[in-house]
Amino acid sequence: MHPELDKMKKEDNIFTIPLAxxxxxxxxxxxxxxxxxxxxxxxxxxxxxxxxxxxxxxxMETMFVLTLNFEGKVVLQCDRCGDDYEQGIKDSAEIYxxxxxxxxxxxxxxxxxxxxxxxxxxxxxxxxxxILSLPIHRTHDDESLCNQEVxxxxxxxxxxxxxxxxxxxxxxxxxxxxxxxxxx
Ligand SMILES: [Zn+2]
Numbered sequence: 639m640h641p642e643l644d645k646m647k648k649e650d651n652i653f654t655i656p657l658a659x660x661x662x663x664x665x666x667x668x669x670x671x672x673x674x675x676x677x678x679x680x681x682x683x684x685x686x687x688x689x690x691x692x693x694x695x696x697x698m699e700t701m702f703v704l705t706l707n708f709e710g711k712v713v714l715q716c717d718r719c720g721d722d723y724e725q726g727i728k729d730s731a732e733i734y735x736x737x738x739x740x741x742x743x744x745x746x747x748x749x750x751x752x753x754x755x756x757x758x759x760x761x762x763x764x765x766x767x768x769i770l771s772l773p774i775h776r777t778h779d780d781e782s783l784c785n786q787e788v789x790x791x792x793x794x795x796x797x798x799x800x801x802x803x804x805x806x807x808x809x810x811x812x813x814x815x816x817x818x819x820x821x822x
Contacts, residue, residue, distance in 0.1 A: 653761040655704075657735070657751070660697045667693040671710070671764070679765060687712030689727065689768060693760070702735040702751075704760070706767055718777045719784035719792075729771035733763065 652669065671689040676682045689710030696703040709728040716723045734748045735758060751758065778784045 651759065651761075653764060654757050654759045655695060655702075656757050657697075657702065658756040660695065660702075662697050662699075665695045665697070667695070669693065671708075671768075675761075675765070676712075682765070682769075684712045684714065684768070684772075687768075691764065700737050702758075704733040704735065706731045706733065706764065708764075708768065708771075712768070712772070714772065714776045716777050716784060717775060718781065719788045721778075721785045721788070723776075723778045723783070725772065725776065727768065727771045729767065731767050 655667075669691040671687065671691055673686045673688075676684045676687055687710060689708050689712065691706065691708040694705040694707075696705075707730045711724045711726055713722050714725045715721070732747060735751045736748055737751055737753060781789070
């Protein structure tokens with residue numbers, strides 16, 4: 639890894655933007671999100687990953703427009719076999735930090751700030767957007783990449799489960815009834 643990037647990730651609050659200190663206009667930030675970002679969040683279903691994140695900040699009189707673009711890989715648990723697998727992710731988002739205006743509930747991407755906020759920590763937002771970018775169905779790309787031993791066991795199990803106790807057959811039932819009458 640590039641030594642400067644390595645140094646950057648070890649600094650605290652690298653995702654904190656100095657709202658007051660930023661010059662008006664555009665500022666770019668480049669981050670590499672790694673395992674420690676996810677490990678810091680005990681509740682995170684993602685425990686490992688490498689995600690390149692580009693953050694653009696446009697500072698204006700009344701607001702900041704933040705543009706997030708990220709791309710990378712995270713480790714997830716496969717829904718099919720339970721093993722870990724690498725999931726590619728890629729997404730972008732636009733977030734607005736607006737001074738003092740009324741919160742519009744319909745717009746999730748608008749965050750209200752006050753003139754007293756001299757900085758803003760983006761780390762939770764970045765985490766949320768990464769989680770939002772994950773697919774609903776989380777599996778290895780192809781079933782052949784799954785843990786075959788586990789799949790075989792699951793297959794046997796579901797076959798046993800799926801076998802009906804007694805097939806519904808009117809003739810069988812009739813024979814049973816007849817037999818019981820004869821036996822009496
Ligand atoms: Zn799998």
